[in-house]
Amino acid sequence: MELTVLCISFAALLVLGVPVAFSIGLASVATVVYSGMPVAIVFQKMVGGMQVFSFLAIPFFVFAGELMLYGGIADRIVRFANSLVGHVRGGLGMSNVVGCTLFGGVAGSALADVSAMGSVMIPLMKKEGYDADYAVNVTTHAALVGVLMPTSHNLIIFTLATTGIASVSVFSLILAGIIPALLLTACNLGAAYYVARKRGYPTRGGFPGWAEVLKAFLGSLPGLLIVVIILAGILSGIFTATESAATAVFWAVLVTALVYKTLSWKDFLKACAKACKATGVVLLLIGISSAFGYFMALYEVPEKTGELMKSVSDNPLVIFFMINLLLFVLGTFLDMAATILVCTPIFLPIAVQFGMDPVQFGIVMLINCALGLNTPPVGVTQFVGCAIGEISVGQVMKSILPFYSALGLCLALVTYVPAFSLWLPSLFK
Amino acid sequence: MTPAALPATVADNENVNAATGTPLTASATHERPASTHLYSRFCAFLSKASLVLAVIGLIGLILCVQFQVVGRYIFNDTPTWAEALALQLVLYVTALGVAVGVRDAGHIGLESLVSLLSEKWRLRVEIVIHGFVVLFGALMAQSGWLWTTLKWSDIKPMLGVPVGADYLALVVAGVLIVLFSIEHIVALIRNEEVVPAWN
Amino acid sequence: VEFRSADVHNSDDYPTVAAVKHMSEVLQQKSGGKYKIKVFNKSALGTEKETLDQVKIGALEMNRVNISSLNSMCPKSLVPTMPFLFNSIEHMRKVLDGPVGEEILQGCEKEGLVGLAFYDSGARSIYAKKPVRTLADAKGLKIRVQPSDLWVAVAAAMGANATPMPTGEVYTALKTGLIDAAENNIPSYEGFKHYEAAKVYSKTMHSMAPEMLVISKAIFDKMSKADQDMFRAAAKESVTFQRKKWDEQDAKALEIVTKAGAQIVSDVDLPAFKNAMAPVYAKFINTPDLQRLVKAAQDTK
Ligand code: NA
Numbered sequence: 035m036e037l038t039v040l041c042i043s044f045a046a047l048l049v050l051g052v053p054v055a056f057s058i059g060l061a062s063v064a065t066v067v068y069s070g071m072p073v074a075i076v077f078q079k080m081v082g083g084m085q086v087f088s089f090l091a092i093p094f095f096v097f098a099g100e101l102m103l104y105g106g107i108a109d110r111i112v113r114f115a116n117s118l119v120g121h122v123r124g125g126l127g128m129s130n131v132v133g134c135t136l137f138g139g140v141a142g143s144a145l146a147d148v149s150a151m152g153s154v155m156i157p158l159m160k161k162e163g164y165d166a167d168y169a170v171n172v173t174t175h176a177a178l179v180g181v182l183m184p185t186s187h188n189l190i191i192f193t194l195a196t197t198g199i200a201s202v203s204v205f206s207l208i209l210a211g212i213i214p215a216l217l218l219t220a221c222n223l224g225a226a227y228y229v230a231r232k233r234g235y236p237t238r239g240g241f242p243g244w245a246e247v248l249k250a251f252l253g254s255l256p257g258l259l260i261v262v263i264i265l266a267g268i269l270s271g272i273f274t275a276t277e278s279a280a281t282a283v284f285w286a287v288l289v290t291a292l293v294y295k296t297l298s299w300k301d302f303l304k305a306c307a308k309a310c311k312a313t314g315v316v317l318l319l320i321g322i323s324s325a326f327g328y329f330m331a332l333y334e335v336p337e338k339t340g341e342l343m344k345s346v347s348d349n350p351l352v353i354f355f356m357i358n359l360l361l362f363v364l365g366t367f368l369d370m371a372a373t374i375l376v377c378t379p380i381f382l383p384i385a386v387q388f389g390m391d392p393v394q395f396g397i398v399m400l401i402n403c404a405l406g407l408n409t410p411p412v413g414v415t416q417f418v419g420c421a422i423g424e425i426s427v428g429q430v431m432k433s434i435l436p437f438y439s440a441l442g443l444c445l446a447l448v449t450y451v452p453a454f455s456l457w458l459p460s461l462f463k
Numbered sequence: 464m465t466p467a468a469l470p471a472t473v474a475d476n477e478n479v480n481a482a483t484g485t486p487l488t489a490s491a492t493h494e495r496p497a498s499t500h501l502y503s504r505f506c507a508f509l510s511k512a513s514l515v516l517a518v519i520g521l522i523g524l525i526l527c528v529q530f531q532v533v534g535r536y537i538f539n540d541t542p543t544w545a546e547a548l549a550l551q552l553v554l555y556v557t558a559l560g561v562a563v564g565v566r567d568a569g570h571i572g573l574e575s576l577v578s579l580l581s582e583k584w585r586l587r588v589e590i591v592i593h594g595f596v597v598l599f600g601a602l603m604a605q606s607g608w609l610w611t612t613l614k615w616s617d618i619k620p621m622l623g624v625p626v627g628a629d630y631l632a633l634v635v636a637g638v639l640i641v642l643f644s645i646e647h648i649v650a651l652i653r654n655e656e657v658v659p660a661w662n
Numbered sequence: 663v664e665f666r667s668a669d670v671h672n673s674d675d676y677p678t679v680a681a682v683k684h685m686s687e688v689l690q691q692k693s694g695g696k697y698k699i700k701v702f703n704k705s706a707l708g709t710e711k712e713t714l715d716q717v718k719i720g721a722l723e724m725n726r727v728n729i730s731s732l733n734s735m736c737p738k739s740l741v742p743t744m745p746f747l748f749n750s751i752e753h754m755r756k757v758l759d760g761p762v763g764e765e766i767l768q769g770c771e772k773e774g775l776v777g778l779a780f781y782d783s784g785a786r787s788i789y790a791k792k793p794v795r796t797l798a799d800a801k802g803l804k805i806r807v808q809p810s811d812l813w814v815a816v817a818a819a820m821g822a823n824a825t826p827m828p829t830g831e832v833y834t835a836l837k838t839g840l841i842d843a844a845e846n847n848i849p850s851y852e853g854f855k856h857y858e859a860a861k862v863y864s865k866t867m868h869s870m871a872p873e874m875l876v877i878s879k880a881i882f883d884k885m886s887k888a889d890q891d892m893f894r895a896a897a898k899e900s901v902t903f904q905r906k907k908w909d910e911q912d913a914k915a916l917e918i919v920t921k922a923g924a925q926i927v928s929d930v931d932l933p934a935f936k937n938a939m940a941p942v943y944a945k946f947i948n949t950p951d952l953q954r955l956v957k958a959a960q961d962t963k
């Protein structure tokens with residue numbers, strides 16, 4: 035009965051249009067009141083959820099992303115990507131995919147990626163005669179790679195969500211994400227090329243030559259080094275994940291203010307302010323999701339869901355498919371952090387029981403959540419992409435199918451072929 | 464391309480009215496005048512002040528974590544207060560960020576049904592939404608206060624401040640959320656728009 | 663009525679988890695089904711500190727926590743947490759079963775918690791890539807400790823560099839050399855697979871801080887005297903059960919780690935370590951009450 039209260043009040047608030055975090059919070063409050071427990075418990079769990087040392091990486095990654103945006107690192111990455119693949123058919127689309135992947139490596143979230151790359155690439159593509167829906171889809175999908183690339187705060191959220199179920203280290207998860215990220219990039223390139231051919235987008239100019247590529251690469255190198263710092267820092271044991279993230283901020287300030295000299299004091303303050311607001315939004319969701327998760331545990335939702343799924347089938351392939359399907363459905367209307375925190379305790383035990391490695395599960399989950407960022411009704415990267423491209427979510431649907439297919443293909447491969455995610459971490463055992 | 468030409472970022476609200484999840488494109492239907500009455504100016508001041516404090520906190524956070532690294536490698540003496548202080552600071556940065564997010568309409572939600580309604584009903588529903596946010600803010604402040612008083616005599620290891628200080632952040636956030644949501648309701652009734660104090 | 667009891671351990675068969683389940687069975691039998699306990703392990707209801715607060719505001723009835731989680735609330739809980747207080751596991755059990763233990767169990771009532779029982783948590787020792795036999799070996803060692811003032815002070819008294827960090831990060835930190843050492847009991851050394859990253863386990867046995875089972879005072883006070891006694895008796899029975907299970911688990915874990923190539927160092931210079939703790943005792947055992955309890959514990963034969 036408590037569960038019914040929880041679910042119905044949550045759905046009602048969400049449909050009414052109450053922001054997701056407040057919907058989750060009020061639904062939890064309603065449940066507490068119904069079951070006769072003190073309301074204060076919701077807020078205790080919320081503070082507990084926010085106050086995890088590893089979550090400090092989130093404000094840092096967000097901050098570093100803002101600094102890179104204001105400091106011109108995104109521009110230089112675009113230039114490099116363009117010199118590399120700009121001459122292929124649908125060239126700007128291809129550059130966009132490559133650029134987003136590279137920026138995804140340095141920025142903490144898909145959202146930072148789409149706003150940074152999108153604000154450079156989408157207007158440019160439109161000016162060159164590409165349709166707005168194509169420009170937006172290429173960007174928003176390529177940006178999803180950022181979710182899997184090393185400096186992703188979602189990786190950290192996942193490791194924390196596994197507490198008490200399995201021990202997953204940030205270290206192995208970071209390594210596990212790299213090949214799927216490249217796979218996703220390849221799928222995105224395929225989709226971008228397919229649509230470009232079908233619509234007959236022009237080729238533009240020739241290959242500028244390796245000297246030009248090298249020059250552009252060197253220009254973007256100081257920015258790209260951030261990902262090297264983070265990876266090397268964590269892998270060598272110099273830093274914890276949190277410390278690397280803080281170092282990334284230092285580096286971003288250093289590069290943009292002293293090397294590129296593109297970051298003014300005013301821009302720096304603006305980046306700080308935006309990082310604070312974004313931190314508030316993300317950590318509130320994380321905190322309130324832990325309160326929600328408390329009720330899920332209290333009312334044994336994971337056990338019940340597990341039983342239900344096992345009653346449908348005991349074939350791992352079917353179970354994994356069901357998990358993906360449910361994650362997809364939840365991901366359409368839940369935010370990424372919330373999906374990870376709420377769903378990991380539910381599905382991870384079942385996945386592990388049917389032979390999936392927790393690390394592999396993490397990558398599957400992240401790709402699924404990434405997909406959710408681009409699906410209505412709540413798809414934040416899609417919103418931002420559409421806003422930049424000045425089109426509606428309806429219009430963007432015109433050319434989205436190839437991109438969804440690309441994501442789906444990548445998801446299927448990672449779900450059913452463990453080597454994609456597990457091979458790289460196994461080398462470091 | 465200059466950095467100034469790059470618009471939308473994570474919590475940017477010039478381009479996305481993320482509270483309702485609708486991209487406000489050039490063809491946005493309701494462009495209302497900015498709120499400038501006394502209460503709104505008071506809230507704008509609070510919002511700006513909160514953000515300034517949050518920025519200071521964020522920089523403090525980074526320094527804490529960096530100091531920990533320096534302590535460990537250079538002085539071979541890990542400062543044990545650094546992590547505890549960082550965890551304390553992040554709560555306050557979050558609390559202030561959450562509140563400003565409410566004022567700047569930065570929280571993510573969906574607007575599938577509301578957008579189908581007539582302008583009049585839409586206004587009413589938006590008022591109800593802000594009413595729910597007021598409720599949440601009030602509960603947050605109340606529960607926060609309960610924990611603050613309950614945990615004030617319990618002193619945190621390594622930092623020497625009361626555990627209750629963690630929950631005081633909730634009181635701060637809760638009160639600000641209530642104030643800012645009321646500002647939104649007033650603005651809706653007066654057919655005005657709350658303009659972010661610092662972007 | 664069904665009471666809820668929180669526990670942070672993951673395994674459903676972990677000695678403390680199993681012990682509270684055992685207590686539930688005993689209670690059900692004795693009360694003819696009137697009382698039972700449902701255990702929420704895996705930190706499902708939160709960290710130990712959080713669940714203790716839930717007990718305080720009446721949102722949760724029972725809680726099994728490590729005694730160090732109670733240190734900042736009730737001073738007497740510090741006593742069995744103190745380093746090198748007990749000479750052996752037998753000594754520890756004897757003290758906790760006697761009047762000293764009884765006084766500590768009652769020491770949290772002002773905080774709204776009634777102590778029902780102590781469970782074993784073994785002896786915590788240091789593990790690193792090299793043996794730690796003497797204070798000289800411990801000097802400058804970057805060692806992970808639990809985030810508490812007491813543990814930082816203990817590490818400092820040994821001359822080590824205390825590095826507080828969450829349990830989840832310890833494995834990677836040991837593996838990458840971010841820290842040189844950590845400390846825990848053998849079952850945790852095995853359970854977290856830390857023996858893969860730090861092969862030498864030196865039996866410093868610096869702490870035998872026990873686990874404690876508490877019940878909300880508000881709820882306990884509402885029970886009849888007979889029911890209260892029944893609860894205490896059931897808790898006592900679960901202690902015997904838990905100790906047996908703990909010893910089995912300890913032996914099994916020891917076998918696993920030694921098979922995996924971990925080296926167990928037994929010839930640690932314990933008296934030197936113990937003497938080095940004088941400043942820790944001076945700092946934390948700072949009231950006549952605590953000094954009396956510490957002395958009584960040390961004098962228990
Ligand atoms: Na990333």
Ligand code: NA
Binds near residue numbers: 407409411
């Ligand atoms: Na979605």
